[in-house]
Amino acid sequence: PFRYYGPELQGSTQSLEDAIARDFGVPYVLAVTSGTAALIVAMKALGIGYGDKVIVPANTFIATAGAVVCCNAVPVFCDVDDSLNLDPNDLERVYDEDVKAIIVVPILGNPVDLDPVLEFAKSKNIAVIEDMAQSCGVRYKGKYGGTIGDIGTFSFQMNKIITAGEGGAVATRDQKLFERAVRYHDQGLFRHKARYGIDSPDEQYAFAGQNYRMSDIAGAVLAEQWKKLPSILANMKKRHDSIQRALAAELPDIRFRRCPDPDGHIGSNLGIIFPSAEAAQTFNRALNAENITATVLYGGKPVYMNPQLFYQRTAEKDNFPFNYPFKNPVVYTENMCPRAVDLIPRTTFIPISPTLTDRDEADIIEGVIKVYKALQQTVSP
Numbered sequence: 001p002f003r004y005y006g007p008e009l010q011g012s013t014q015s016l017e018d019a020i021a022r023d024f025g026v027p028y029v030l031a032v033t034s035g036t037a038a039l040i041v042a043m044k045a046l047g048i049g050y051g052d053k054v055i056v057p058a059n060t061f062i063a064t065a066g067a068v069v070c071c072n073a074v075p076v077f078c079d080v081d082d083s084l085n086l087d088p089n090d091l092e093r094v095y096d097e098d099v100k101a102i103i104v105v106p107i108l109g110n111p112v113d114l115d116p117v118l119e120f121a122k123s124k125n126i127a128v129i130e131d132m133a134q135s136c137g138v139r140y141k142g143k144y145g146g147t148i149g150d151i152g153t154f155s156f157q158m159n160k161i162i163t164a165g166e167g168g169a170v171a172t173r174d175q176k177l178f179e180r181a182v183r184y185h186d187q188g189l190f191r192h193k194a195r196y197g198i199d200s201p202d203e204q205y206a207f208a209g210q211n212y213r214m215s216d217i218a219g220a221v222l223a224e225q226w227k228k229l230p231s232i233l234a235n236m237k238k239r240h241d242s243i244q245r246a247l248a249a250e251l252p253d254i255r256f257r258r259c260p261d262p263d264g265h266i267g268s269n270l271g272i273i274f275p276s277a278e279a280a281q282t283f284n285r286a287l288n289a290e291n292i293t294a295t296v297l298y299g300g301k302p303v304y305m306n307p308q309l310f311y312q313r314t315a316e317k318d319n320f321p322f323n324y325p326f327k328n329p330v331v332y333t334e335n336m337c338p339r340a341v342d343l344i345p346r347t348t349f350i351p352i353s354p355t356l357t358d359r360d361e362a363d364i365i366e367g368v369i370k371v372y373k374a375l376q377q378t379v380s381p
């Protein structure tokens with residue numbers, strides 16, 4: 001069950017890595033224990049740490065920002081736009097010379113508008129990390145998310161697109177970054193050099209690392225799960241687009257979350273933006289009563305409102321690194337990303353399962369139309 005055991009490796013984790021590399025068109029993939037581990041490995045590969053800042057979108061799961069803190073760097077928060085993803089126009093506001101990377105997070109299957117982010121990163125000579133935890137299979141302008149920036153990360157935890165309960169992966173086109181990622185995830189070792197044709201067993205570059213190795217049991221489960229990805233994606237996309245079309249036809253003023261690349265959206269969730277948080281809540285309650293799931297994300301709040309972030313608490317002495325004397329001190333305030341504060345609590349997400357039947361699809365359409373029309377009569381927009 002250990003991926004590096006014995007003269008004849010079982011090779012399950014390796015076959016998962018090879019399948020991801022082949023299907024997503026990226027030369028280097030490393031399986032790790034979780035999406036959080038993948039983020040930490042990615043930042044360690046980039047050499048991010050003490051004294052550095054990393055730009056994180058205000059709308060994401062806490063792991064994205066938490067991983068930055070666990071690398072002893074400090075997250076700074078970029079606002080979102082009506083795609084509910086990072087707004088490239090807000091990057092300049094949060095940038096200063098301590099910033100070493102931007103983490104983009106396609107939230108719930110919707111691609112990030114990457115070109116302006118890549119352009120900005122290039123102009124500042126900083127890295128772009130794609131946190132694909134929620135969006136494995138999302139594409140942007142035909143390319144798979146996670147293979148476009150400097151380094152991409154995936155999660156195979158239970159709530160994600162494919163799963164083995166826990167698991168993650170890192171992908172990159174850069175051999176040096178990959179070598180550092182492998183070393184960090186395996187106590188500074190680089191076993192298997194021959195597999196990649198990387199023949200510099202140059203142990204002078206070894207550094208102390210972690211154990212974030214995927215077990216070959218998880219690897220075996222995921223290698224099978226990976227084969228189902230195309231059908232999972234095709235089913236979700238078909239249902240999502242068909243539900244969205246039906247709703248748009250019947251509800252002319254319904255406002256969907258903006259999608260920067262409709263072809264690349266995987267359709268795992270349908271996002272609807274309401275005029276107010278109150279309207280979104282009323283809609284969700286009524287739809288839940290119809291047995292259809294609809295939720296706002298993360299308690300309706302930006303990620304930095306999580307107390308461990310907002311109060312800048314870490315496991316380190318004196319809450320290091322937040323007390324590090326930055327030239328521009330990092331202060332978090334409730335309204336520092338006003339569009340995230342405004343949009344997150346009034347955007348509702350309806351999950352689209354790959355196992356929906358025609359009957360389920362019709363039920364969702366009927367339920368949303370019924371509740372939406374009733375809401376229009378009670379809450380004036």
Ligand SMILES: *Cc1c(COP(=O)(O)O)cnc(C)c1O
Binds near residue numbers: 131156157167168
């Ligand atoms: C789930 C998630 C993670 C963390 O993945 P784990 O496998 O649970 O560690 C990171 N980023 C985002 C955006 C996530 O949704």
